[in-house]
Amino acid sequence: MNAPLNTPPEPSGPEPSGSGKPCLTLMIAAPRGFCAGVDRAIEIVERAIERYGAPVYVRHEIVHNRYVVDSLKAQGAIFVKELDDVPDEAPVVFSAHGVPKSVPAEAERRNMLYVDATCPLVSKVHRQAERQIEKGQHILFIGHAGHPEVIGTMGQVPEGQITLVETVEDVATLELPQTDNLSYLTQTTLSVDDTEEVITALTERFPQIVGPKAEDICYATSNRQSAVKIIAPASDLVLVVGAPNSSNSLRLVEVSERLGTPAKLIQRAADIDPAWLDGVGTLGLTAGASAPEMLVREVVAKLAEWRNVSEETVTAAEEKMVFKLPRQLTE
Ligand code: SF4
DSSP: OOOTSSOOOOOOOOOOOTTBBBEEEEEEEOOSSSOOOHHHHHHHHHHHHHHHHHOEEEEEOOSSOOEEEEEEEEEEEEEEESSGGGOOOSSSEETOOOOHHHHHHHHTTTOOEEOOOOOHHHHHHHOOOHHHHHHHHHHEEEEOOTTTHHHHHHEEEEEEEEEEEEEEHHHOOOOOOOOOSSEEOOOSSSOOOHHHHHHHHHHOOOOOOOOOSOSSSSSHHHHHHHHHHHHHHGOSSEEEETTTTHHHHHHHHHHHHHOOOOOOESGGOOOOOOGGGGOOSSEEEOOTTOOHHHHHHHHHHHHHHEEEEEEEESOOOOOOOOOOGGGGTTO
16 A cells, blocks of 8 residues: 655655755666557557547557556547457457457458557567468467467467467476477567576477577567666666556566666556655666656656656667558558
8 A cells, every 4th residue: 555645755865955855866767658569559549539430449458558548538439358349330449469360350250440550560470470380380479378469479370389488487397289390489578588588498498499580579678678777776766657467567677676676666656655765866767668758757746746856867779660550540
């Protein structure tokens, strides 16, 4: 349970400034927050509402962020779990995480108007999976059970031809229908370091296994992790703005903790317990790929109520990626 938010933290550690508030150095990671796939998915829903009129149905959270979902709801989106919850005549958008092949097939069978907001980098993994199956390979898919992207990617190939691997420990106990023609793929939002370990374990157990030419972990996931690797060692605590079901946000918390710096996942500034700041002179701040910058600024404003904040941005990489919208929304 969080402490009341209007309680200022006990001044401790850093020297009080002229304003009487203790000082706080804020190391803000860059890049952080929205990636090109999230930007595109949100724009798809907004354009679909503009073009087809409200309501537009969205299967699953378009991206894992409550603030984003609520603001799209206010514009006329209706979020549902399954296609069964969508009337035949209503337009429907599939989320950025991707969907199993059975979903567009069902939409086509029902003659529905659908727009696929699957991130192009997830679609790339789907195509790789198809190619590996064409080559007769059994796929080992590295990912987290139950995540929508994992369900979507595993649903690209016939059942029984893909096996989920979550951890290094899983590798030792794998029982496969074949071991002579294996390949692997990964979820796009994994920990770069954990995935490397799982791939190493797979390669040791199955020396013939083949992987994709370029890694599947996306640029946004790896850049955000690289930035945390810079700010965490210099910080007493790291705050990650993101949702508890956001894979890439959870990985940012783990990256910081692995470097020995405690980290907290928060959805909004209101989640910050002022007691967390006791003894903290330098605070790291980042945001997962589905968290809007507005929420980061909200956190900075909240911290400034309690501390004399000096901001420093630490840049690990420049991002210029932009994805095209589906043609049906631009023509
Ligand atoms: Fe695409 Fe990566 Fe963003 Fe996911 S995190 S939507 S894979 S760019």
